[in-house]
Amino acid sequence: MSPVQENSRWPRVSKFTLSACAATLAELVTFPLDLTKTRLQISESERHCGSVQPPKHRGMLSIALGIVREEGPLKLWQGVTPAIYRHILYSGGRMLAYEQLRESVLGRSEDGIFPKAVIGSMISGALGQFIASPTDLVKVQMQMEGRRCLEGKPPRIHGVYRAFTKIIAEGGIRGLWAGWVPSVQRAALVNLGDLLTYDTVKHFLLRNTSIPDNSICHGLASICSGLVAAIMGTPADVVKTRVMNQPRDSNGRGLLYKSSTDRFLPTWFRMAPWSLTFWLTFEQMRRAIGISSF
Numbered sequence: 159m160s161p162v163q164e165n166s167r168w169p170r171v172s173k174f175t176l177s178a179c180a181a182t183l184a185e186l187v188t189f190p191l192d193l194t195k196t197r198l199q200i201s202e203s204e205r206h207c208g209s210v211q212p213p214k215h216r217g218m219l220s221i222a223l224g225i226v227r228e229e230g231p232l233k234l235w236q237g238v239t240p241a242i243y244r245h246i247l248y249s250g251g252r253m254l255a256y257e258q259l260r261e262s263v264l265g266r267s268e269d270g271i272f273p274k275a276v277i278g279s280m281i282s283g284a285l286g287q288f289i290a291s292p293t294d295l296v297k298v299q300m301q302m303e304g305r306r307c308l309e310g311k312p313p314r315i316h317g318v319y320r321a322f323t324k325i326i327a328e329g330g331i332r333g334l335w336a337g338w339v340p341s342v343q344r345a346a347l348v349n350l351g352d353l354l355t356y357d358t359v360k361h362f363l364l365r366n367t368s369i370p371d372n373s374i375c376h377g378l379a380s381i382c383s384g385l386v387a388a389i390m391g392t393p394a395d396v397v398k399t400r401v402m403n404q405p406r407d408s409n410g411r412g413l414l415y416k417s418s419t420d421r422f423l424p425t426w427f428r429m430a431p432w433s434l435t436f437w438l439t440f441e442q443m444r445r446a447i448g449i450s451s452f
Contacts, residue, residue: 169449170254170258172447172449173253173254173257173444173449174250174251174253174254175250176440176443176444176447176449177249177250177252177253177254177440178245178246178249178250179439179443180249180435180436180437180439180440180443181245181246181248181249181250181436182242182245182246183435183436183439184245184431184432184433184435184436184439185238185241185242185245185432186235186238186242187431187432187435188428188431188432188435189234189235189237189238189241190222190234190235191218191427191428191431191432192241192301192428193225193234193235193236193237193301194218194221194222194225194234195218195425195427195428196298196301196302197221197225197301197302198217198218198221218427222234236300236301236303237296237297237298237299237300237301237303239318240293240294240296240297240300240318240321241293241297243290243293243318244290244293244294244297245290247286247289247290247293248286248287248289248290248294248345249286249436250286251282251285251286251289251290252282252283252285252286252287252345252349252353253282253440255278255281255282255285255286256278256279256282256349256353257452259274259277259278259281259282260274260275260278260357275353275354275357275358276350276354278353279349279350279352279353279354279357280346280347280349280350281346282349282353283345283346283347283348283349283350283353284342284343284345284346284349286345286349287338287341287342287344287345287346288335288338288342291334291335291337291338291341291342292322292325292334292335294341295325295334295335295336295337296315296318296321296322296325299314299315299321300315300318300321303315322334344391347387347390347391348387348390348391348429349387350390351383351386351387351388351389351390351391352383352384352386352387352433353383354386355379355382355383355386355387356379356380356382356383356433356437356452357452359378359379359382359383360375360376360379360452363375363378363379371451373438373441373442376437376438376441377434377437377438379437380433380434380436380437380438381430381433381434383433383437384426384429384430384431384432384433384434385426385430387429387433388425388426388428388429388430389426391425391429392425392426437452440452
């Protein structure tokens with residue numbers, strides 16, 4: 159199938175905007191899965207260190223039902239605002255950077271896309287996450303506020319703006335990038351699995367099967383990309399969540415984890431539907447405004 163012609167007057171702006179819009183929709187649809195995954199990772203950390211009583215809820219479904227029953231259904235989307243801010247910067251940046259690297263710097267070659275896609279996906283993912291790291295930090299902390307209230311602990315943050323000002327007041331501007339090393343490592347690995355797999359599988363299907371460049375092709379490629387991304391990103395994702403949520407001293411330094419050196423199914427259950435929603439939406443939006451398929 160021949161590619162759609164580039165009809166957009168500002169293709170880079172359009173690609174950034176469409177990436178951000180598709181990622182926002184995917185985040186809204188799957189955010190409850192991210193919330194329960196985050197709380198599960200924190201619960202496992204606290205249970206193993208013996209600092210608190212064993213958690214009341216085990217597993218993602220149990221945690222989700224507990225949130226609905228004890229905190230209310232809307233609490234499943236607690237922290238979604240900074241998550242959307244993050245994806246505007248992160249997904250918009252990574253997708254635009256990857257395409258620019260693939261098409262301009264690295265040079266596109268249907269026979270040699272794999273090694274070039276490896277380099278481009280890791281660089282774009284790391285760059286996008288570094289820029290968006292402050293919003294990711296606020297998101298992780300806000301996701302844990304409901305549980306802290308149930309435990310009788312005072313709230314740490316009240317809203318996105320106050321969260322940013324509190325972090326800056328305690329740790330300075332550098333405090334906004336607390337936990338950036340494992341988060342950037344995770345993003346590089348996730349993008350390696352996500353973008354590389356999607357790009358490779360999609361063009362393999364187009365070259366070697368009769369499947370056209372449509373939603374079926376996009377869906378199959380996104381299912382594969384979500385699985386590989388979850389496998390590659392799970393270890394760094396657990397470390398990132400714990401580093402970002404740990405208590406800090408007066409200088410903004412973490413009290414439990416100093417660096418990234420210090421569960422797969424929850425991450426996959428969160429990433430698989432996100433990847434499917436994102437790629438299907440992204441490809442259809444590109445086609446609708448006349449931008450060539452990814």
